[in-house]
Amino acid sequence: MIFEYILRQNKIDPETDLTIDQSIDFGSTAAAFSGGKGDFSVEFEPGATTLELEGDGYVAASLGIDSGYVPYTAFSAKAEYMEKNPDVIQKFTNALQKGLNYVQNHSPEEIAEIIAPQFKETDGKTLTAIVTRYYKQDTWKESLVFEEDSYQLLLDILSEAGELTADPPYEELVNTSFAQKASENK
Numbered sequence: 001m002i003f004e005y006i007l008r009q010n011k012i013d014p015e016t017d018l019t020i021d022q023s024i025d026f027g028s029t030a031a032a033f034s035g036g037k038g039d040f041s042v043e044f045e046p047g048a049t050t051l052e053l054e055g056d057g058y059v060a061a062s063l064g065i066d067s068g069y070v071p072y073t074a075f076s077a078k079a080e081y082m083e084k085n086p087d088v089i090q091k092f093t094n095a096l097q098k099g100l101n102y103v104q105n106h107s108p109e110e111i112a113e114i115i116a117p118q119f120k121e122t123d124g125k126t127l128t129a130i131v132t133r134y135y136k137q138d139t140w141k142e143s144l145v146f147e148e149d150s151y152q153l154l155l156d157i158l159s160e161a162g163e164l165t166a167d168p169p170y171e172e173l174v175n176t177s178f179a180q181k182a183s184e185n186k
Contacts, residue, residue: 002063068153075092112124151174
């Protein structure tokens with residue numbers, strides 16, 4: 001949806017100006033591309049960097065940069081749970097903020113080294129290249145606060161994709177109090 005949104009923003013109609021093959025298993029797109037399928041491929045990491053390091057392609061653009069701050073990852077909890085367990089929600093949010101603080105204050109090499117145990121299938125060179133790309137792209141925000149402009153961007157993307165028929169009010173769905181508190185305690 002984000003790729004198609006970016007195409008439309010650049011006056012390219014994803015329905016008529018090109019063919020998007022969505023029949024390839026998500027985990028196999030890099031292999032299909034390096035095997036000759038398609039002229040372009042939309043890849044998450046480590047697929048994009050692996051294609052570059054193997055000489056099978058290069059990153060031409062970043063959907064993350066071209067789309068703006070889209071909340072790719074969000075955490076949801078029922079209002080009842082949040083009301084009964086605010087300490088759990090706050091501790092969880094504080095831990096996430098601590099991670100953001102770490103990436104804001106450490107080099108890509110330091111970040112790659114500390115996260116390496118979570119990515120055993122990715123070698124150190126590739127992992128460092130990925131983190132360096134994210135670092136240069138300013139991928140990681142300084143705060144977990146889900147801002148209203150990012151929320152509106154997400155609604156626009158969902159609406160253009162035909163997945164949303166009404167815009168739910170930001171105030172009804174988003175609670176930033178835990179993120180704001182975590183951000184204040186940096």
